[in-house]
Amino acid sequence: MDLLLDTASELFAELGYEATTTNAIAERAEVSIGSLYRYFPDKQAILKALAARHLEQLRGLYARVFTDDVVYLPLPVLLDRLVDPFLELHLGRPDYAHILLGASVSADIAAAGSVAEDEIQERLTHLFLRVAPRLSKARARLVATVCKGTVKALIAMASEVNDRKHRAKIVAETKQMMLLYFQSVLRR
Amino acid sequence: MDLLLDTASELFAELGYEATTTNAIAERAEVSIGSLYRYFPDKQAILKALAARHLEQLRGLYARVFTDDVVYLPLPVLLDRLVDPFLELHLGRPDYAHILLGASVSADIAAAGSVAEDEIQERLTHLFLRVAPRLSKARARLVATVCKGTVKALIAMASEVNDRKHRAKIVAETKQMMLLYFQSVLRR
DNA sequence: AGATAACACGAGTAAACGCTCATCTCGCAG
DNA sequence: CTGCGAGATGAGCGTTTACTCGTGTTATCT
Numbered sequence: 001m002d003l004l005l006d007t008a009s010e011l012f013a014e015l016g017y018e019a020t021t022t023n024a025i026a027e028r029a030e031v032s033i034g035s036l037y038r039y040f041p042d043k044q045a046i047l048k049a050l051a052a053r054h055l056e057q058l059r060g061l062y063a064r065v066f067t068d069d070v071v072y073l074p075l076p077v078l079l080d081r082l083v084d085p086f087l088e089l090h091l092g093r094p095d096y097a098h099i100l101l102g103a104s105v106s107a108d109i110a111a112a113g114s115v116a117e118d119e120i121q122e123r124l125t126h127l128f129l130r131v132a133p134r135l136s137k138a139r140a141r142l143v144a145t146v147c148k149g150t151v152k153a154l155i156a157m158a159s160e161v162n163d164r165k166h167r168a169k170i171v172a173e174t175k176q177m178m179l180l181y182f183q184s185v186l187r188r
Numbered sequence: 189m190d191l192l193l194d195t196a197s198e199l200f201a202e203l204g205y206e207a208t209t210t211n212a213i214a215e216r217a218e219v220s221i222g223s224l225y226r227y228f229p230d231k232q233a234i235l236k237a238l239a240a241r242h243l244e245q246l247r248g249l250y251a252r253v254f255t256d257d258v259v260y261l262p263l264p265v266l267l268d269r270l271v272d273p274f275l276e277l278h279l280g281r282p283d284y285a286h287i288l289l290g291a292s293v294s295a296d297i298a299a300a301g302s303v304a305e306d307e308i309q310e311r312l313t314h315l316f317l318r319v320a321p322r323l324s325k326a327r328a329r330l331v332a333t334v335c336k337g338t339v340k341a342l343i344a345m346a347s348e349v350n351d352r353k354h355r356a357k358i359v360a361e362t363k364q365m366m367l368l369y370f371q372s373v374l375r376r
Numbered sequence: 377a378g379a380t381a382a383c384a385c386g387a388g389t390a391a392a393c394g395c396t397c398a399t400c401t402c403g404c405a406g
Numbered sequence: 407c408t409g410c411g412a413g414a415t416g417a418g419c420g421t422t423t424a425c426t427c428g429t430g431t432t433a434t435c436t
Contacts, residue, residue: 153341
């Protein structure tokens with residue numbers, strides 16, 4: 001079953017959800033279609049299972065990233081803590097983007113995805129409130145929104161670039177922009 | 189023919205490219221499928237024509253945005269000039285995202301899209317070099333990359349939010365971040 | 377060894393979809 | 407009024423694809 005999920009993940013990344021046939025998944029996994037349909041009621045179920053697996057990984061990441069001590073880290077280090085793990089996760093799993101795109105197929109998956117995003121947003125908001133207690137809740141939420149969006153953009157930019165050195169430069173530059181922004185938020 | 193393109197644009201925005209059937213396009217446009225296929229050799233041709241139309245609009249935008257005088261504008265005004273038109277264009281055309289996604293279907297479209305992005309990148313690089321002549325070419329390109337990515341992220345964020353006031357706040361906050369970044373780039 | 381249950385198999389099915397083409401419509405010239 | 411041609415029409419064709427089911431294979435227990 002995990003084998004099927006891994007194979008589906010590969011094919012979704014290569015061809016996208018729609019263009020991937022269930023027969024192709026079964027064939028590459030060296031399993032008959034009959035067996036595939038013993039474990040998954042239909043094609044969407046595979047997508048849902050993959051989405052669930054990713055969600056689990058994301059939640060695991062939250063637990064590691066949003067620990068209590070990060071509040072006391074210097075700002076640049078805090079940034080690394082917030083950005084690098086998510087970047088690595090997404091660069092290592094090229095199918096994730098396709099799963100999110102495939103989400104428009106099923107309302108369930110889209111809902112789960114946006115719940116995950118809201119969780120990040122909420123955690124970031126709390127983090128900012130602890131780092132900068134003078135911030136209003138509304139402002140902290142706004143900063144969290146922009147932060148989340150910028151990291152998303154960074155992930156997109158980094159995914160498009162294959163050269164490691166160039167990628168590192170883009171990452172560093174974006175972090176620099178975020179650092180300046182955070183500093184100005186704290187100063188007020 | 190324009191009627192067909194507009195209808196296709198609507199349906200792609202609602203359902204996505206794959207899920208939209210040619211019959212559905214013809215039906216909603218109140219045209220027979222036979223007639224549709226008189227004007228477009230196949231389904232992809234519709235997508236390509238739409239992509240071409242968007243590209244044309246984008247190029248028109250370049251001409252209006254990247255004029256010679258922008259170099260002498262104050263930074264915050266320059267930012268508005270660079271961000272607002274693109275934001276408006278994308279908010280007003282909800283199918284654009286789907287066209288870009290559908291681009292993975294055809295290498296041609298993907299190529300055209302990345303050419304358009306390279307053009308923006310090039311124009312931004314030149315702009316930054318004129319505004320800040322002390323910048324190295326490599327650095328200007330890097331700044332352009334980050335700028336482009338951030339505007340993309342802003343478009344994505346803004347598209348997800350329906351409340352006008354909330355959207356305006358997100359836009360203002362992101363511009364603030366970019367402003368701080370540009371100031372620090374100029375200062376060095 | 378034989379019986380039984382659990383699972384794997386893949387040819388086949390029904391539905392959907394992109395696309396074609398024989399037919400029809402209609403405006404116009406002679 | 408007739409004949410003609412450009413263009414519109416939609417039933418239907420061929421193909422693809424998600425999914426089923428009758429058969430074959432293996433594992434387990436008595």
